Amino acid sequence: MDSKETNAKIVKMNLGASIRLNKFGIALIGGMIFFIVLLYRNSGTPPRSDFDGRAATVSLKRLLSAAIDAAERGGKIVYDVRVKATLNEQSKGKTKEGANDPVTDGDLKSHLAMFYALTKAFPGVEVISEEHDKSNVDASTVSPAATFNVEVESTIVDDDSIPAEDIRVWIDPLDATQEYTENLKQYVTTMVCVAVKGYPTLGVIHKPFENLTAWGWAGKGVSPKLHVTKDQGGPKDDIAHIIVSRSHSGDVKDVALKAFGENTVVIPAGGAGYKTLAVIQGEADAYVHVTLIKKWDLCAGNAILNALGGKMTTLKGTSVDYGNREEYKNQGGVLATLYQHDYYLPKLQVLQKS
Structure with missing residues (x-):
């Protein structure tokens, strides 16, 4: 066998080895990609639209779950501040009727927890709160609101995806502040509402001193724990x-x-x-x-x-x-x-x- 034939065989052998190696590599890489995708899908990570301010739409089911989480977080703070009697009450002035309009640490700390929990979970959605941050607020300790709720999942069958620009979230970190300062705890609530094109669509009212959370989704359903009176047919x-x-x-x-x-x-x-x-x-x-x-x-x-x-x-x-x-x-x-x-x-x- 001359040198030309020998070289041709070597080239052929190397080429075959090269092809076999590339097929194995492709299969290996494909398997790794499949495994990574499978892990991601099973991790429960919410869709990007929930967390990315650039996203076009928002899942209302996930937003309702987040609203419940935010209201209950605020409620825990309101409860703790009242129990510890560390209200640090101040006045925002007088109402039109001449009544005192107080604000407490319960209002402000609840606002911090609720506002940043929602804005971190849904950065593309506008959140409107009764209260405002004090200077140099550190929001780094506030984690995003949870976007999964067992009660919501078991009650609401389907979901709606809404353009973020059509949504306004209204929060009241402490409703009935005057009564809160007077220790009339039965009146106190924390609230979150989601309006779609101005229409109140999702509502959450949490009673922190009764550990009751009532919620409703217009056209979809309400919390099964909410007691609803029968038709009274008038007064x-x-x-x-x-x-x-x-x-x-x-x-x-x-x-x-x-x-x-x-x-x-x-x-x-x-x-x-x-x-x-x-x-x-x-x-x-x-x-x-x-x-x-x-x-x-x-x-x-x-x-x-x-x-x-x-x-x-x-x-x-x-x-x-x-x-x-x-x-x-x-x-x-x-x-x-x-x-x-x-x-x-x-x-x-x-x-x-x-």
Whole structure:
């Protein structure tokens, strides 16, 4: 065999070895990629749209789970501050009615936990809070809100993906602060609401001193733990039971008596969240408010009522829009009912015109 034939055979042998090696390498790399993908899919890591501010859409089911987690985190802080009696109460000034408008460490620390838990979990979503950060706030200790909740998964069958730009999240880190300072703990709540194009869609009201979390998703369902009264078909025993604010009442008591009769039972209570739940649970027929109120006080209860087929409107009967952070004041009063909204509303409207 001459040198040319020998070299040709060597080249052929090397070429064959090279081809076999490349096939093995490709198979190995392919197996590694498959294994990595399998691990990622089984890790429970939420879709990128939940965590990436550049994403176009947001899962409402995951956002509801995060809202529940945020409200309960805030509630734990509110509870601990009250139990330790470290309120450090200050005043934000006077309300329009001349009542004190306090703020405490419970409000501010709850805000820190709730606001940053939500913004870290959903950086592309606008979150609007009643409170604001103090200078030099360290948010590094706040972890993103959990985007999985067993109760939500077992109750809600499907999901909606919504453009992030259509979503506004309203949070009230401590509703009923005045009552909180007076140790009237039954009225205190923490609340989160998700409005889609201004419509209150997801609502969470957490009672930290009763360890109760009520939530609702308009068109989808409500928390199975939420007690909902049966259809009352109008006022109990033909006597309207109206729940009103105890600390910002204005002339609402007189309005209720004039609108629904002198036998009307007027129930003073603290916190818009508490009062809305009282209507849902049958402790009152309607919640009436006649003076200015902030939208973070209303949004969560409004969403839960929407999920139950109830209504919350202004005293003129118009819906409250939650689509603009700059328009955070509701000037038109409030009527909230689970049933028979059309029974109560005309009576209030007639009184306004007189």
